[in-house]
Amino acid sequence: MPSFDERKDMSKDAILEMERTTMSTAEGLQLFNINKRFISDWSSLVNKITSGRVRDRSINALSNVFLTIEMGQCFGLLGHNGAGKTTLINILCGVYTPSTGSCFLLGNSLTSATGIDRIQKLIGLCPQHDVLFPDLTALEHLELFADIKGIPVKERRSTINQRLKEVELYDVRKKKATAFSGGMRRRLSLAIACIGNPKVLILDEPTTGLDPINKRKVWDLINKMKRERIIILATHSMSEVEYLSDRIGIMTGGRINCLGSAKSLKTRYGDGHNISITTHSVDAANKIDELMVSYDMSILSRNGTMLKFKVNSERRLGDFMGDVEEGNISGIKNWSLMNSSLEDVFIKISKNPFLEENDLNEISIEDSIRLIKGELKDLKSDIAKLNQGSVEMQESKESHLDHFDSFAKDIEHHNDNDELRQLIIRQSEKIKDLEDKINALNFQHPQ
Incomplete structure (x- = not known):
């Protein structure tokens, strides 16, 4: 369990989810105090050790994550780039092991050798980008993955036909993937993810690049699929997560800070x-x-x-x-x-994840400008300390400083509050990206 000091960094929703998870007896997926820490640059660390000056170069990608998802539910996972979504998905798939904490799926432990083998057979993944072989037909794709999943030979034909019919590709099962439209390829990826009847289906941006008609077809298919399994939906589409999800979690800084239904989140955190x-x-x-x-x-x-x-x-x-x-x-x-839209709530939480719900509506334009200016000042100080020896770092430093000066002028000359809010929102995202770049440069070229 998190220490007293760690709980001070957890939001009200995160603490409620911790209590819910520890008391849950429902069949499904439970995450208990998942933490993941990465060493950022091994060569840099070795150099520091050998020179006798060791500095902590670890990154907390996930911190104190508690989560319960019951069978038959779709859980929507929102978060800006770098919030921790991919790390969490990789832990669920067994690609990473948590630094501390435990995860259970239908009673199987993700942190035990036997448990991870069972869990990987219970999980299906539809990645953000289609991983298809252009010279294989839809039928051949499913035959390949049925073999990988270890489906008994006697059951393969009926299983494959069922999946092809579910995604409306049975009539074109003998066509090569290279001849498929974007929507058809996406549906084929969904069919592959469902081979072996997984109890947990992880969907990463399942409708990226699809037109409205094909997008709605995929949504309807996902709604049918969740009746007999858990679905984890990672997406940047607010309409998608609102349409499909029973519960939504908003991740910031490696934590799931806000949880609830779309209606609940808009009521508690929105402007009404x-x-x-x-x-x-x-x-x-x-x-x-x-x-x-x-x-x-x-x-x-x-x-x-x-x-x-x-x-x-x-x-x-x-x-x-x-x-x-x-x-x-x-x-x-x-x-x-x-x-208020779910997008409004997401932007507010991403901008300041530690504000309580009643405080979020009280952020004024003046406060937003002050916060942004403070972050700019801190980042300019960080950039000024970067090693001058690298041409790459020097160019990055100059471009960042020019960008900051330009933005400082923009916010001083904006009179329209709506336009200024949008400018601040865009700048908040840029600041997050710049922080990541600065950290990366520091890790590659330590002082």
Whole structure:
């Protein structure tokens, strides 16, 4: 179990999931306090040891991960690049072993030699990129993987035909993969993942690059598949994870910090309802701005005749809508009502994973700018300390500093709050990427 100090770094949702996991008796998948630490550069470490100056060059890819997924559930896994999703998937597949902690699937331990053999037979993986052989037919692909999975010869034909029919490829089973469209190749990858009737199906970006029609076909197929197994869905598509998942986990910094259904996450961490109004004139906008206080709405942003308000009372929202329909409010050209999206929640959590749900709505533009400027200052300091001996590092240093100076000017000259929010969101992602690059350069060229 995590120590007292470690629990201080865990979110409220993570602690609740820890309690749920330790008390769970349900059949399925349980992760108990999974931690994964990597040594970043072995040659660098050896050099430090031999010179008598040893520095800790390890990276905590996963920290205190507790998770329970029951049979028949689809669990959506969200997180920006570097959040720990791939490391977690690799541990579940047996590619990595956890540094500490334990994992059980249907009673089999991932950390025991006999358990990992059994678990690997119970898991099917559909990777992000199709791993297909262009000169093999769909039928030959499934025959190959049926042999690898050890399916008895007597059962192979019926099993293969069943999988081909499930993904609607039976009629083209003798066509080579090179002749398949992107949607057909993706469905073939799903069929391969399901060979051997795995109890856990891990899907990594299952609909990347698909058109809306083929995407919906894959979604319907995934919904059918989860009835008899556990599905773990790793994706960057908010609509996909919201449509398919019973529960969603948002990963940041190697931790699953937020868990719940899409509706629960939006209710707890979102902004609720927002109203956007466009008026006929600036004078009308001024009057609307003053009037909306009486409907218990708070101004979020304004740009000329365009205003955006946060709805604080559902009852007063109904009063406002009634007055608009009856023509009691003048000066409105058009208006629209919007709900918080899962994407809004994901961006907030990714930007500051340790804020509690009630605090997330209180982040002002000014606070966001201050946080970003603080991160820029720290990163500029890190870059300034980089070894000057490498041409690669010097070029990287100069490009990063130019980028920071450009962004600093951008945020000073933005008056529109919505545009500024989007700029800050994009910059937060860039800062994360730059942090990773700086760490990589430091590991390759230690001081």
